[in-house]
Amino acid sequence: MRFSELGLSWADFKSDLIDWLTRHDLMRSDARWVVGVSGGADSTLLLHALRVINQDRDLKWSLHVAHLHHGLRTVDADADEQFVRQLAEDLKLPLHVERADLAAEASSAAGVNEETARIRRYEFFERVALQIGSDIIAVAHHADDDAETVLHRICRGTGLRGLAGMRETRPIRPGSTTRLVRPLLRVRRCEIERLCAEQRIAYRTDATNLTSRYTRGRLRNLVLPMLREQVNPNVTEALLRLAEQARWLGTYLEDAAERTFESLVVQESPACVVLNTRALLSKPRIIQAEIIRSAKSRVLGVERDLSFSHTDSVLKLAAEGETGKELHLPGSLVVRKVYDRLEFRPLSDGDATPELFPVFINCPGSTDLPVLGMRLTAEIHEVDGEAARNVPNGQRRNEEWLDVQRLKLPLYVRARRDGDRFWPLGAPGTKSLGDFLSDAKIDPALRSRMGVVCDQAGPVWVMPLRIDERVKLRPTTRRALRLVLTTAGEREA
Template identity: 30%
Template sequence: MSLLPTVQQLIERENLLPPQANIVIAVSGGADSLALLHILHRLAPHFSWQLYVATLNHGLRGIQGEEDAHFVASFANQLTLPVTVGQVDVATFAQSQRLSIEAAARILRYRFLADICRQIGARFLVTGHHADDQAETILLHLLRGSGVTGLRGMALASPLPNAPEITLVRPLLRVSKTELVNYCKTHQLTPRHDTSNDDTALLRNRLRHEIVPLLAQINPNIIQTIARLADIITAEDDLIHQLYQQQVQPHLYQDDARIAMPRNTFIQLPLALQRRFIYHACQQLNPYAMPDYAHINEAIAFAKNGQVGQWVLLSSTLRLRIDYDQLIIELCAAPLPTKGYFLLPSEQAYYAISPPVDIKFDTEGWRLIASFSPQKDAAILLLPDDAQILLRTRQPGDRFAPPMLSGHTQKLKKWLIEQKVPRHVRDRLPLLVVNGTIAAILLGETWIIAAPFSLDQTEQHASKRKLYLSVYQMAL
């Protein structure tokens, strides 16, 4: 069977590209992407597709890169297809982000292609990855000690990295490189040759030019054999993924900078699901800085035995942190979360309070009103007439008389730990101090009032006045 109906049947059988879709095709000018563009252009009338060509000069190959981009634009014009030519500086980006050239190029390439898809309203991006690429990818993952997910290789369709609303489609994934080269010859297509692909100092190129040909001497069907392996692993990986969705996913909390789950839940999981949680969390937060086998195993041991407030690096940009009953995987550069707490602006904050006062902490997004006049829903403290009132952060040696200790005090540090207040929050927590004694602590929106200053105290003297405290959230 010729290549055209093979690709068409795969697209229809797997529902890869629906009729009347807007489609962006990533074209470098090599045999793979050139054959892809030619095939999709021939199929477009049958499916009523609207095709759009995108090519990117990575700024790594000087005049050759410019000529490749010009070639793609000229070929697209011959097919009367719209085309966008982009250019980026991969080397500078790689240096600034401390990434390899390959990782930096991949990030900028997908970012460029995602932008094009959004501009024209396309939900599908098509690339020319083929069966030989799949074999190389699996071997590369194997050499790097990948888990099961890595050995399943590339999917026919998957969400575009960092742009999940766009589907990345690889309709040539079951077509060999030889078939694509022959297709180009048959249709008199003259693809460009990227000389950087000849550099065997790069691992993928060495696999392509040296290792795979050597394996083919042992097994002439090595490409198909690896493809079968990927198919088997994909089915088994899907089963593990189902278990993950059932046993792990319901317990996760996530925002833009971190993913958390209960520590006890993690400890009770099978090892395979523990590893998958760490891997998946890292992949969602930064897929270009993934932990290796050693880091994942170290993180699992740390999750079981580490202390509250400690953290361990997973990669250059990701870490695992223990926060009381939670395990948190987060971006190292992200500020530690303070949501749910009203905090003072600094660890040395110190304010003299002479009611009535209305203090606005603009940078922290809240305000405090203290008055001897009644306020609706306010916390109430009993104060002596000679009260000297301060609002400050904690200091060494601070002690507190919690409501449940009948006036007895304990170290403030111990009490905060018992209340599971995160370590990074404790040093900016608002303390109301009366005549040198901590009278109240603001936890969230609630004032925890020390026993000697509470309305519940058994000895209430007429000389004591009521102080009303109210806090309000403000827009930052």
């Protein structure tokens, strides 16, 4: 789809939108839509446009407005909710509102986790779709959102699929028949705001979009303006072209890998794929990576990519691994080398856990932990006494904050060892790691699969349970290390 022209008229905008909906088989009559509406210019314009098209074409759509109050920015969020309620009433459309408590779930000294908010929003939309019998969830991401996503992924470290940015349509979750659709993904933010002004469509301005407190806000308000001023005034368009070309190339590679895949398969069943390693290694490296991704998807039924480091580990196993050696990858996937064959299968309860050798942590930066199927991200933050007191250590399962001055760097992750002792945060004194895990009622079968973050003095975080008392933040703390544990591999946008 071409990107919208600047100065697009309302008639041309509607025409382009109808063309987009037609290409994606979304102009069928009697459809039920869930339209995510925050109250911002983008979602408000999308709702108005869909309503006008529905009336003009007599499509008899049932448009349902869905709004999630995150429990954040309480005063502004309350006003957003009231605006959306009034909007739905004015347009005579059914409304679905739900309140989440992300302030308790995802807050930290650095702010709210944006990924958590996105997940909760999509979960809510999916519940509404199930409730009303809809298979279409429309959200209003636009071209500037897509450019920010691409830049964000470049900064984090991404592969070809990450460069492709957001997908115009995709299942709301792998295997679902309910589609998430983004009709405005090729329309610029400035055009959306201009069309709202032209059509006298009122909207709310999200205050978080104007701040640089969050990562996306820093990219939007600091990094991209600097790039426009000092590097390329058309950097947004350049990022969007890069994403489009990455999508073209990704489609080509998927087709090429699919044509090659069958010639490499020694055995295939719903729970197992076995490939010929010699034939695999004879292919170009990028095709090898696509074939690994395809094997994972066939076994697990999940489309999410493996990270570069995981793909590299699988190919090293194919090329250099001894018979019987195996890798455990995200999504509970086991890859095992058996002579000249590579076996992909789901993890079973009886599988032995591979040894977790020490892995040094990038501080700051991200570190993949292939054996655990996880990624550990480390960030350094300047804090004051008030921020240190407000850090909710232990309240968010996969995130902890440590006092940099009290750490004996470097940090590394390893498996627990006999004789390990630490002082669990909030406990009266030290105890053995074994006793701590017993007290926490951790299944003995799972204990060998847990990573321990250590500095040169010993354990500082038994992931994801508790940090050591000696490294907690104090009123005197001025530099803090934020550690976040996530499942390796990127989520779909």
